[in-house]
Amino acid sequence: MPKIRKNGxxxxxxxxxxxxxxxxxxxAVIGKCPYPKCTGExxxxxxxxxxxxxxxxxxxxxxxxxTCVLFAKYRDLLKxxxxxxxxxxxxQKENVRKSTFEAGLRSLKQILQDLKDxxxxxxxxxxAEFLEHEPNFRQPYSRKVEKIQLYDVEFTLPKxxxxxxxxxxxxxxxxxxxxxxxxxxxYAMQDxxxxxxxxxxxxxxxxxxxxxxxxxxxxxxKESVYSMNLTMFAKMFIPGKxxxxxxxxxxxxxxxxNDAIGWxxxxxxxxxKDFDSKHSLSxxxxxxxxxxxxxxxxxxxxxxxxxxKENKIGTPERPFSIDGLMAYRRYxxxxxxxxxxxxxxxxxxxxxxxSKSTAVQEIDIVTTLFAYDMLLKDTEKYWVVMSxxxxxxxxxxxxxxxxxxxxxxxxx
Numbered sequence: 001m002p003k004i005r006k007n008g009x010x011x012x013x014x015x016x017x018x019x020x021x022x023x024x025x026x027x028a029v030i031g032k033c034p035y036p037k038c039t040g041e042x043x044x045x046x047x048x049x050x051x052x053x054x055x056x057x058x059x060x061x062x063x064x065x066x067t068c069v070l071f072a073k074y075r076d077l078l079k080x081x082x083x084x085x086x087x088x089x090x091x092q093k094e095n096v097r098k099s100t101f102e103a104g105l106r107s108l109k110q111i112l113q114d115l116k117d118x119x120x121x122x123x124x125x126x127x128a129e130f131l132e133h134e135p136n137f138r139q140p141y142s143r144k145v146e147k148i149q150l151y152d153v154e155f156t157l158p159k160x161x162x163x164x165x166x167x168x169x170x171x172x173x174x175x176x177x178x179x180x181x182x183x184x185x186x187y188a189m190q191d192x193x194x195x196x197x198x199x200x201x202x203x204x205x206x207x208x209x210x211x212x213x214x215x216x217x218x219x220x221x222k223e224s225v226y227s228m229n230l231t232m233f234a235k236m237f238i239p240g241k242x243x244x245x246x247x248x249x250x251x252x253x254x255x256x257x258n259d260a261i262g263w264x265x266x267x268x269x270x271x272x273k274d275f276d277s278k279h280s281l282s283x284x285x286x287x288x289x290x291x292x293x294x295x296x297x298x299x300x301x302x303x304x305x306x307x308x309k310e311n312k313i314g315t316p317e318r319p320f321s322i323d324g325l326m327a328y329r330r331y332x333x334x335x336x337x338x339x340x341x342x343x344x345x346x347x348x349x350x351x352x353x354x355s356k357s358t359a360v361q362e363i364d365i366v367t368t369l370f371a372y373d374m375l376l377k378d379t380e381k382y383w384v385v386m387s388x389x390x391x392x393x394x395x396x397x398x399x400x401x402x403x404x405x406x407x408x409x410x411x412x
Contacts, residue, residue: 033051033052033053033054033057035054035057035059035060038057038059038060040052041065042058042064042065042066042068043056043058043065043068044056044057044058044063044068044124044125045068045072045125046068046069046070046071046072046073046125047072049065055124055184061124068125071125072125124185124188145157145163145165145170145171145172145173146171146172147171147172147173148172148173148175148233148236149172149173149174149175149186149189150175150177150287150289151175151176151177151189151193153288153289154172155288157236157237158237161236161237163236164236164243165232170184174186174188174189175189176189176193177264177265177287178193178263179199179226179229180226180229180230180232180233180265181229182229182232182233199226201214201216201263202216202218202226202254202256202265203216203218203222203223203226204217204218204219204223204252204254205217205218206412207253207411207412208302208406208410208411208412209410209412210407212257212258212259213255213256213257213266213298214256214258214263215253215254215255215256215302216253216254216256217251217252217253218251218252218254219251220247220248220249220250220251220252220270221247221248221249224247224248227247227250227252228245228247230252231243231244231245231270231283234268234283234285237285238283238285238321241319241321244282249272249273249274250270250271250272250273250282251270251271251273252268252269252270252271253268253269253270253299253302253303253306254268255267255268255295255298255302264287265287266286266287266290266295267284267285267287267290267296267299268284268299269281269282269283269299269300269302269303270282270283270284275310275312278312278313278314278315278361279314279315279317280303280304280306280307280314280315280316280359281299281300281303281314281317282317283317284299284300284303284316286299293404294403294404295404296323296327297327297330297331297334297403297404297405298404298405298406300316300327300331301331301405301406302406303316304358304359304360305359305406305408307359308358308359312359313355313356313359313360313361314359314360314361315360315361315363316328328364329371332360332364332365332368333368333372333390333393333394333397334397335354335358335360336354336365336368336369336374337394337397339354339357340384349384351365369384372387372389372393373385373387373388373389373390374386374389374390
């Protein structure tokens, strides 16, 4: 990367160091830059004296306010040089010699090479400057973002999605599929993924390993940046779920999958640290690229197994999304069928026994039986019957959709 010099002395190397990624914060609420030890002085664009967004923080990029001002002048000078070189190279009069023309092209190539070297930092500076000019920058939620690009895969957001990234005019936000840091510029995201990416694996403890599937337990208190980025991303695909910024009270269980290229985040669920909590999980999400492959059932199964390890019976936190409700209905129906098969010819259905063996609350079992018309009242007793609704659901459950279950022997 080019270096800025003044009076022959080098002031700074413009290439940002490999630093932690810090989430953006609603500056209308906090009132100052959230980056640690930052006083709010300077601006990454070099055109303002103060900043509030972390995207505009010079300290985050290991730069000083003075260096940012010099870099702004360097950018303007470089762009001006390119315009002059292009004009010199392509709009000559007929009597200009060919050698002069070729010299102009060589000069242009050198300038373009210099420009390529500073594209990453320049994109960050442009984003920071844009945020200052945005008239509605104090609005914490943006409804202008229509698409999310997760590394190289693009998704269209639901119509009722609420994007909680800072307000911007871009229609697509770029997100790292591993640490979930977001960018408004495609090239900044690509540079992050190739050169600045901070994690070899999710920043937590490995608790499960089965072939190419791994599960990491991440403490929201120790890894607040990663956890906040993850919840901000998930909120856009789960509109009905309340956004929680207090990630320190949760643990996150990250399911990843290894392939020939590397590892990819498949999904996750969060769970409150409070032992007295009755919830088996608080939020669950499977990445859109891994939908309909049984990973939702895997995460649900894992949450109940963790409840059994804690010797408690749990239930998921409400409200459900439509996909979440259907996933839980399928899981609860599966454990009911497995229990009936286990009982065989005894023909005795004990809801309390099933609840204790699976860590599923009794009310969830009963509501599932009602949902599939499997309860029939006869005088003072209820009978569990195989209704037509159950038969259709059973066919889809075992023959139509893939399932993925937790192998208890694979816990680390």
